Amino acid sequence: MTYPYPDGLVRAQRDWLATYRQLAEPRPRHTTALRRRLLDLSARVQWHPFWSTPPGTPAARVELRRLADRQEQRGTRAA
Numbered sequence: 001m002t003y004p005y006p007d008g009l010v011r012a013q014r015d016w017l018a019t020y021r022q023l024a025e026p027r028p029r030h031t032t033a034l035r036r037r038l039l040d041l042s043a044r045v046q047w048h049p050f051w052s053t054p055p056g057t058p059a060a061r062v063e064l065r066r067l068a069d070r071q072e073q074r075g076t077r078a079a
Helices: 007-024 031-046 058-078
Strands: none
Touching: 007 031, 007 058
């Protein structure tokens, strides 16, 4: 199923994944800044108004992560 995700929500989830991957690297630099960014992005995704609408189901949360991961991977390979 395809959900009508707002662009800002998808962007925040993609940024969350990118930040998480940076933290997962061996010996990441600027870990404090990355952790703060991850917390901020987590709050943005978690409390986005989309989740209070009928399409904002738990299944939609899983699909958002998958969609963002696919987009992130395409962007990473293109770079």
